[in-house]
Amino acid sequence: MDKSGKKIRVLVAKPGLDGHDRGARVVARALRDAGFEVIYTGLHQTPEQVAETALQEDVDVVGLSILSGAHMTLVPRIKKLLQDNGMNEVMMIVGGIIPEDDAEKLVSEGYAEQIFTPGDPLDKITGYISNNFK
Amino acid sequence: MEREKFHHLDDQKRAWEKHAESLEGRKESFVTVSGRPVKMLYTPLDTEKLDYEKDLGFPGSYPYTRGVQGNMYRGRLWTMRQFSGFGDAYDSNRRYRYLLEQGQTGLSVAFDMPTIMGYDSDHERAMGEVGRCGVAIDSLEDMEILFDNIPVDQVTTSMTINGPASILWCMYLANAEKQGVNLKQVGGTIQNDILKEYIAQKSWIFPPEPSIRLITDIFAFAGEHVPRWNTISISGYHIREAGSTAAQELAFTLADGFAYVEAGINAGLDVDSFAPRLSFFFNAHIDFFEEICKYRAARRIWAKRMKERYGAKDERSLKLRFHTQTAGCSLTAKEPENNIIRTTLEALSAVLGGTQSLHTNSMDEVLALPTEKAVKIALRTQQVIACESGVANTIDPLAGSYFIETLTDKLESEAEEYFQRIEDLGGVLAAIDQGFFQQEIADAAYKYQRAVDNEEQVIVGVNRYNSNEPLEIELLKIDPAVEEKQVSRLRKLKEKRDNLAVRQSLDNLVNCASGNDNIIPGILEAVKVYATIGEIVASLKEVFGEYKEKPLF
Numbered sequence: 093m094d095k096s097g098k099k100i101r102v103l104v105a106k107p108g109l110d111g112h113d114r115g116a117r118v119v120a121r122a123l124r125d126a127g128f129e130v131i132y133t134g135l136h137q138t139p140e141q142v143a144e145t146a147l148q149e150d151v152d153v154v155g156l157s158i159l160s161g162a163h164m165t166l167v168p169r170i171k172k173l174l175q176d177n178g179m180n181e182v183m184m185i186v187g188g189i190i191p192e193d194d195a196e197k198l199v200s201e202g203y204a205e206q207i208f209t210p211g212d213p214l215d216k217i218t219g220y221i222s223n224n225f226k
Numbered sequence: 227m228e229r230e231k232f233h234h235l236d237d238q239k240r241a242w243e244k245h246a247e248s249l250e251g252r253k254e255s256f257v258t259v260s261g262r263p264v265k266m267l268y269t270p271l272d273t274e275k276l277d278y279e280k281d282l283g284f285p286g287s288y289p290y291t292r293g294v295q296g297n298m299y300r301g302r303l304w305t306m307r308q309f310s311g312f313g314d315a316y317d318s319n320r321r322y323r324y325l326l327e328q329g330q331t332g333l334s335v336a337f338d339m340p341t342i343m344g345y346d347s348d349h350e351r352a353m354g355e356v357g358r359c360g361v362a363i364d365s366l367e368d369m370e371i372l373f374d375n376i377p378v379d380q381v382t383t384s385m386t387i388n389g390p391a392s393i394l395w396c397m398y399l400a401n402a403e404k405q406g407v408n409l410k411q412v413g414g415t416i417q418n419d420i421l422k423e424y425i426a427q428k429s430w431i432f433p434p435e436p437s438i439r440l441i442t443d444i445f446a447f448a449g450e451h452v453p454r455w456n457t458i459s460i461s462g463y464h465i466r467e468a469g470s471t472a473a474q475e476l477a478f479t480l481a482d483g484f485a486y487v488e489a490g491i492n493a494g495l496d497v498d499s500f501a502p503r504l505s506f507f508f509n510a511h512i513d514f515f516e517e518i519c520k521y522r523a524a525r526r527i528w529a530k531r532m533k534e535r536y537g538a539k540d541e542r543s544l545k546l547r548f549h550t551q552t553a554g555c556s557l558t559a560k561e562p563e564n565n566i567i568r569t570t571l572e573a574l575s576a577v578l579g580g581t582q583s584l585h586t587n588s589m590d591e592v593l594a595l596p597t598e599k600a601v602k603i604a605l606r607t608q609q610v611i612a613c614e615s616g617v618a619n620t621i622d623p624l625a626g627s628y629f630i631e632t633l634t635d636k637l638e639s640e641a642e643e644y645f646q647r648i649e650d651l652g653g654v655l656a657a658i659d660q661g662f663f664q665q666e667i668a669d670a671a672y673k674y675q676r677a678v679d680n681e682e683q684v685i686v687g688v689n690r691y692n693s694n695e696p697l698e699i700e701l702l703k704i705d706p707a708v709e710e711k712q713v714s715r716l717r718k719l720k721e722k723r724d725n726l727a728v729r730q731s732l733d734n735l736v737n738c739a740s741g742n743d744n745i746i747p748g749i750l751e752a753v754k755v756y757a758t759i760g761e762i763v764a765s766l767k768e769v770f771g772e773y774k775e776k777p778l779f
Contacts, residue, residue, distance in 0.1 A: 104779075109339035109355055111428030114468050114555075117668050117779040118675050124779075134777025135428050136343070138351065160339050161594075161704065165354025191594060191701060210559045210592055211688050213679045 099129040100225055103151040105142045106135045107170060110160035115187055115210075119155065122214035128153075128221070139166060143173035146182065153221055156204075158188040163198070171203045183225065187217070232274060239269055259513040259683070260471035261673065268628035276631055281526070285621045289529040291522050291634070292622040293580040294545040299618035304576075305583035306608045307384060309551065311336035311361035312595045313708045314715075315371035318361040322376060324598065330605055333376070334384040334585060336360035337394070344390045344431045346760030347712045356709035359595065360386075364716045365758045369397040370404065379407040383414040384459070384549070384583075389431035391418035392440050393762050396750045399452065415456035415505060415549070418444060421482040421654060425663040427464035428775070431763060434655050436770035440745065441486065442493040445500040447746040456505040458486060459549060465663075466509035467555045469671020472516050473637055475509060477644035478663055480527055484645075485654040487536055497536050501543035505582075510572035511553040517572070518624060519633040521548070521579030527638055550576035551585040557592040561687035562699055565589040570607050577611055578624055584608055594701040661778055668779060719756060727755040732765045739769040 187208040195207040286296030338360040340352035420437040462479035528546035532538040552572035586604040588596030651657040677683040731752035738748040
């Protein structure tokens, strides 16, 4: 919940072409169990589709799951499209097989607030959103 | 006499049980990685009903529980087949030649996501994905480069491709012909298993009905022209990676297999004309004994059903042959060197389970595509098991173990229960449509993750014995220039080829797809004039449409 008592709305999105949705679906369910309002896009979304759904669903958080190695292309594109839609405040988090160098770059250049990788417990993800949501 | 003996044993067992249960245990319950409870001890009382001839038999004989070949690894070891592909066809060709030089005995091609989804490298949706998690193949030209200086009459090749399997297969065959090889000599495998795409792997293109038609057309064409080709690799691997239990992997994979058999029969094919070329692909997860039992149960279930329900007479139709890959999802990003040990155990279970071919994961695959060094260690793991450990000396060495036989039976009966549930839902396609498999797998995956998070399931270096040291291994990086290079080569090809012939071949293909004739000759004609995968898929989409999933979690 945010400060006004409204449920935090999280979009779990699978951009790109890879079909590995185990992580996205497990995280989506953990977020729901932790009391978030969760919208899951399903697979094979274009960056435009992700940004469009984020806007229509008026979400507070966008969580991208990418396991195809295309994160350096997809994350910045989606971030830009969200900004173009006026969604500057939305919290962007990314999960997947993201090498450390890339993760640092995505965070330091402001494309994502936090990166989660294999081995991170579910509570770390739900906790991060709860603790950092303003 | 027998009865008396068992009575006596039962008394003794009760006495032992009373004593053993009074001792303090490390934890309350002991379960497999699939959450299956395991007893402290198994005795002859558990296998009282085991009938050697009926349930086990001899290797190479019905019901093949002990193996599909008469002399198993004494005749020929399993094929050591490392799955690989990255960058463009030149990069991957170099890796394949390296692996063959290192003693690998078969090739296995990993394609990039655009190829898997049927897009050309210059398509908008391919942006950022070209050559990333496999090799980019747009046309016959790429296939020629990929197999340059690799004799396709001597090396068998497995291709992990499903939605556009028919197209990549035709490219492979066209290249073989250009190398001067008779198609009757060409051996290999296409994964071509669309059902598990809808269920777990989620890389689909067309809806189920036309997809199944493409598959039965491949069965028919191969039966006549490419008799050494394994036309499908019915895959549990991805079902398991998506989070299923061992019993679900076994049941869903075999249910898919039976669905293909029924599709072939419904298409008018004689079961023995295509069933001998069906092959399987299983996961080797970390729970050692459960995996071994899974392979043994799979062989027995397949043989029984093929004989009893589908009336197969050719004994090759009854033999479940399978490839195994160690479990990617069991590997950890933390302390990746430990993955070598996990992979060793998993590979050993596949060998003790009688696999026909094996891929061992490299320690760094949870982080990136493997480096040459990591893939060499993975291959050496198989070679040590094969040549040093002695486990390949005798066939099915764990048979007769009270535990192994009990668990094999248990997995078989659980699979039978699932077959009944699937049948009650209206069959595999109806069950997919209702999200049955997807939900079962999602539930199991969630349960597993919770067990890891609360440390019921220990993962060394992650939730126990975690040293938090920084990562110290080198990772393979894909040059971002690969995409540009691939796109520019594709553009050149589109200029220099005979575009009139391409247009005609695509028009023919649309006509053929709209009718009932076998579609493979039409695809073969199109790839030979260098029509691209994107063009062929787009033409087929005009007739077949596209699959859409209902997203659930």
